[in-house]
Amino acid sequence: MNESDVFRALSDPTRRAVFDRLLSGGKNATELREGLEISQPAVSQHIAVLRGAGLISEERAGRHTNYSVNPDGLKPLFDWLARYRAFWPDRVERLKTLLKEMDQ
Amino acid sequence: MNESDVFRALSDPTRRAVFDRLLSGGKNATELREGLEISQPAVSQHIAVLRGAGLISEERAGRHTNYSVNPDGLKPLFDWLARYRAFWPDRVERLKTLLKEMDQ
DNA sequence: GCAATAGATAAGTGTATGCTTATCTGAAAT
DNA sequence: ATTTCAGATAAGCATACACTTATCTATTGC
Secondary structure, rough: OOOOHHHHHOOOOOHHHHHHHHHHOEEEEHHHOOOOOOOOHHHHHHHHHHHHHOOEEEEEOOOEEEEEEEOOOOHHHHHHHHHHHHOOOHHHHHHHHHHHHHOO | OOOHHHHHHHHOHHHHHHHHHHHHHHEEEEHHOOOOOOOOHHHHHHHHHHOOOOOOOEEEEEEEEEEEOOOOOOOOHHHHHHOOOOOOOOOHHHHHHHHHHHHH
């Protein structure tokens, strides 16, 4: 919800790995756990933190729960970063990338 | 230096306030402390965390030390966020702003 | 109904974090 | 030289975090 929650949620590498995994589409908790050498409750707790920060949303489907990236979740981060636009790297390159992407 | 350090450093509101204060130019530790109801060592410790994350750099000047934003410090954050470009808000508006800014 | 499965919650543990007061280092000024 | 000021470091403390094992809830399938 707020900046602190988002920054804190993303400060943990395992949590970033979980979040990253959702980039390729929604997944359930078991799928999110794959490859991570961590207990089931630990994943569940990480998911709770990400949800609490507004970064992911969930949809119950039977006995599975499907988690997906909340499109607005990163907004606090973008908003905060916008004030540091002066320090954005490779502005021109980034702009080109954006333009190219938008043409598609 | 790495993503975790940057996210963690910025997860603390006091530390963001200190960092924000540097946006309007370099400052020494006493100036950074102004308005914060916090002890001098606490500020010193926050500065150490920000420096450790590569977010600020320092320049000793007599018995003062001038701290300033490290222009490359936010790069890990930008790089990480670049992968989530699909979720960037107001892409067109942001692009316009960038263009306007670059024309100046 | 009953066993199996997905996931959350409880309780406990070691470590990290943010803060404090007290002290140290080093440069400035008199 | 000695006091003064900027800032770092030391030590201690309370709380937060990330993790574990054990247990609970809810849904599915037989």
